Amino acid sequence: MKKHFLATSSIFLSLLILFMGFSANASSTSFGGRIINDKSLQIQQAEAKGFVCSVPGKTITIKPSKYSYPTEYLIPSTNQSRLTVFRKLKLILGRYNITTTPIECVHPEGAVITILLPTIANFNTS
Numbered sequence: 001m002k003k004h005f006l007a008t009s010s011i012f013l014s015l016l017i018l019f020m021g022f023s024a025n026a027s028s029t030s031f032g033g034r035i036i037n038d039k040s041l042q043i044q045q046a047e048a049k050g051f052v053c054s055v056p057g058k059t060i061t062i063k064p065s066k067y068s069y070p071t072e073y074l075i076p077s078t079n080q081s082r083l084t085v086f087r088k089l090k091l092i093l094g095r096y097n098i099t100t101t102p103i104e105c106v107h108p109e110g111a112v113i114t115i116l117l118p119t120i121a122n123f124n125t126s
Contacts, residue, residue: 029098
């Protein structure tokens, strides 16, 4: 009886730890790559057409080491790395939120577009 209780408890505890690990990381995903531009290409294209974009921080474009995640990100002004120099070809590694942040761009003639970028939760560069 005691062995059955320990085995059941062990399985339950393992499943609980596994579930907690997945739920803690469910809202963010890892990324890594090389910075190829210190601004989002979508933001650059909008600004080239005369739009003024309200960016709550900084945007970057990376060449990912794997192609299973986005290549353009928003880094909120409240989220800064110890190394905040964003030069081309620097390596970057971090986690981004699955939900996107809307960035509103307004044209002087009144047109409005919204650009959605994944928000970096934490990162570091080398």
